[in-house]
C-alpha cells in the first residue's frame with residue numbers, strides 16, 4: 001500500500017481502473033464528488049443572485065444584457081470549452097489503458113484549449129470594461145455578471161494550473177497508483193467547470209440576448 | 213503517539229506534534245481546546261450583555277460596544293464554540309464507532325481545524341483593532357454594508373476562512389463514514405451518533421456554500437465597490453437574507469443533529485437497553501435533515517415575501533416538529549423499563565428532553581407566520597433559540613464530554629463535580645431564558661441596548677441576569693472539574709461505562725492506530741452483542757498485520773496562516789491599496805503550500821507487525 005504505489009504502470013498491465021485501485025484513490029474519488037456537490041450549491045447561489053439582478057431595475061448604468069452580449073464570441077468559447085472536455089475524456093481513456101504518453105498528449109491539448117478559452121474571456125471582459133461602461137462597480141447587474149462569470153473563469157484558471165502541475169510533476173515517472181487518482185479527479189473538475197459553463201451560456205448569454 | 217510518551221517529550225516537541233498532527237484524536241483535542249476557549253470568550257460577552265440589561269436605563273457599556281457584544285456573542289457561540297465542540301466530539305468518536313484506524317483524509321482533517329482556528333482568531337483580532345463587527349450575527353444588509361470601520365470586514369473574512377474549514381471537515385466525515393467502516397458495520401448497524409454525524413455532514417456540504425457566496429458578495433460590496441446589496445445602484449439586500457438563511461437554518465440542524473445522536477447513544481447505554489425504534493430514529497434524522505432545507509424563509513416572514521410564500525414555509529416548518537417528536541418519544545421509550553443509571557452524561561440527557569421540547573414548542577409558535585409578526589425580533593425569539601441551542605447543543609456538549617472524556621484523555625471527569633456543575637447550570641438556564649418568552653410577548657425587542665424603567669420589564673430582566681450568573685457558576689465548576697481531573701490523572705479502563713459500541717472495545721485513550729486488528733461487527737451495539745453472546749471482546753476481522761499510517765504535516769498550518777495574512781490585506785486595502793501586497797502575499801503562501809502538497813509524495817508509513825506485538829503505542 002505504500003512505495004509499491006509508485007511503481008510505474010505500463011500499457012497492458014492491470015488494473016484497468018488505476019484511479020480506484022487503492023483505498024486512498026477510492027476516498028479521493030468519493031470525496032471529490034461530494035466536493036462537486038458543494039460547488040454546485042455555490043454556483044447555484046451565484047446563478048440565483050445573477051437572476052435576481054439582471055433585470056432593468058438593476059441595470060442603472062451602461063448597456064443591458066441584450067445590447068451588451070454578442071453571441072459569436074461566446075459561441076466560439078463554448079465550442080472550445082466543450083471540446084476540451086472531450087479531449088480530457090480521451091486523456092482519461094488512455095489513463096485507463098495505462099498509456100501515459102497519450103494521456104499527457106491529450107491533457108496538453110485540453111490545457112491549450114482551456115488557455116484559449118481563458119484568453120477569449122479576458123478579451124471579452126476587456127472590451128466590456130474599456131468600451132461598454134460595463135464594470136464590476138458600475139451597477140448591480142455588473143457586479144452580478146462579473147461575480148458569476150468571473151467565478152467560473154477563476155475555476156478555469158485554477159483547473160489549468162492544477163492539470164499543468166500534475167503533468168509536469170509526473171512527466172518523468174509516468175503513471176502509477178499514487179498519481180492516477182490525482183489525474184482522474186482533476187479531469188472530473190474539468191468536466192464540472194464545463195457543465196457550469198453550459199449553464200452560463202444558456203442563462204446569461206442566450207437568455208440575456210433573447211429575453212432582453 | 214500516546215499521551216504518556218507525549219508527556220515525556222519536551223514542551224516544544226509536544227507543541228510541534230500538535231501543530232503537525234493528522235491523528236483524529238489529537239485533532240479532536242485541538243477542536244476541544246480552541247472551541248472551549250472561544251466558548252469562554254462568548255460566555256464573557258454574554259455576561260456583559262446581561263449585566264447591561266440587569267437594570268433599566270443602565271450605562272454599564274456604551275450603545276456601540278453593546279452592538280459589538282451581541283454580534284460577537286452570537287457569531288462566536290455558533291461558529292467558533294458550538295461548531296468546533298461538535299467537531300471535537302465527531303472527531304473523537306466517529307472513527308472509533310465505525311471501527312476505523314483514522315478518517316478518510318487525515319491531512320484535510322488537520323487543514324479543516326487550522327482554517328477554523330485562524331478564521332476565529334482573525335474575527336477576534338477585531339476587538340483590538342478599532343472595534344468588533346456590530347451588525348448582528350445575521351449581518352443583514354444594508355446595516356452591515358454601511359457599518360463604519362472594519363468590524364464587519366473582520367466578520368466577513370473570519371467567517372469565510374473558518375467556513376472553508378467546516379466544509380472540508382464535513383466532506384471528510386462523509387467519506388470516512390461511507391468508505392472506512394469495519395467489516396459488518398452496515399449502515400443500519402451504525403450507532404446513532406455516527407448516523408447523525410453523517411446527516412450533519414451532508415447538511416454542511418449543501419448549506420455552507422450558500423454562506424460562502426453570501427460572504428463573498430458582502431466582501432465585494434464592502435471592500436471592492438460592488439453593488440449587490442445597494443438598492444441605489446440596482447442592488448437588492450433581500451438576496452443576503454436568502455443566502456444567509458439558506459445556510460442559517462440548516463446550520464441550526466447541523467448543530468443539533470449530532471447531539472440528537474449522542475443522546476441516543478447515551479440513553480441506550482445508561483438504560484442498558486437497545487435504542488427503541490432504531491430505524492425510526494434514523495429515518496427521523498434523515499427527514500429532519502431533508503426538511504431543514506425547505507424552511508429557511510421562516511426567518512423572513514416579516515420581510516414581505518407575500519402570503520403564499522409565508523404559508524408554504526410556515527407549514528414546512530411545522531412539519532419538522534413531527535420527526536422531532538418521533539425522536540423525543542423514542543428516547544422516552546428507550547428509558548421506559550430500562551435499568552437507568554443517573555450518571556452525569558445521563559443527567560444532562562434527561563434534562564435535555566423537557567428543555568429542548570419547550571424550545572420546540574416556541575418554534576412551532578413562531579412558525580405560525582401571522583403570529584410571528586408579533587414575535588419577530590422580540591425576546592420571544594431569543595428565548596426560543598436559546599432553549600434549543602443551550603438546552604440542546606450545550607447540554608449535549610457537556611454530556612458528550614463527560615461521556616467520551618476517557619477516549620479523549622484516558623481519565624474520567626469526577627462524577628461528583630459533574631453533578632455539582634449541572635444543577636446551577638440547569639437551574640440558571642431556565643431562570644435566564646424562560647422568562648424571556650414573556651419579556652418578548654410583552655414587546656421587548658431583541659438587540660436593544662437598554663430598556664426603560666416601569667414598563668413591567670424590570671423584574672424579568674433582573675431574573676434573567678441572575679440566571680445567567682448561575683450558568684456561569686456551573687461553567688466554572690465544570691472547568692474546575694477538568695483541572696482537578698487532569699491534575700489527578702487517574703487512568704481508567706477502556707470501558708468505564710459498560711458501553712455498547714466499538715469505541716469502548718479499545719483502551720482509553722486508544723493507541724494512535726485505534727484498532728490493532730479491525731473488529732468484526734455482528735450487529736447493532738456490537739460490543740454489547742459480544743458481551744452477551746461472546747466472550748466480551750470483539751472478534752478480529754483480519755490477522756495481525758502491518759498497519760499503514762499517514763505522516764504528520766505542517767502544511768495545513770501554513771496554508772491556513774496564508775489565508776489569515778491575506779485576510780488582513782483584503783480588509784485594509786480599503787484604506788490603502790498597498791495592503792493588497794499583503795493580500796496577495798498571503799494568497800501566494802496558501803497557493804504555494806497547495807502546490808507543495810500536490811507535488812510532494814506523501815505515502816505514509818507502516819507500523820510493523822512485530823512492533824504491534826510488542827505493544828507499540830498502547831499504554
Ligand code: HEM
Nearest residue numbers: 464468510511529533572575576578579588589593597600
Ligand atoms: C420544531 C422545531 C423548530 C421550529 C418550528 C423553529 C421555528 C423557528 C422560527 C419560525 C424562527 C424565526 C423567528 C423569528 O425570527 O421571528 C426561529 C428562529 C430561530 N431558531 Fe428555530 N425552530 C425550531 C427548532 C430550532 C432548533 C433545533 C434550533 C437550533 C438548534 C433553532 C434555532 C433557531 C435560531 C438560532 C433562531 C433565530 C435566528 C435569529 O434570528 O437570530 N430552532 N425558529
Ligand SMILES: [Cu+2]
Nearest residue numbers: 461508510511
Ligand atoms: Cu430556522
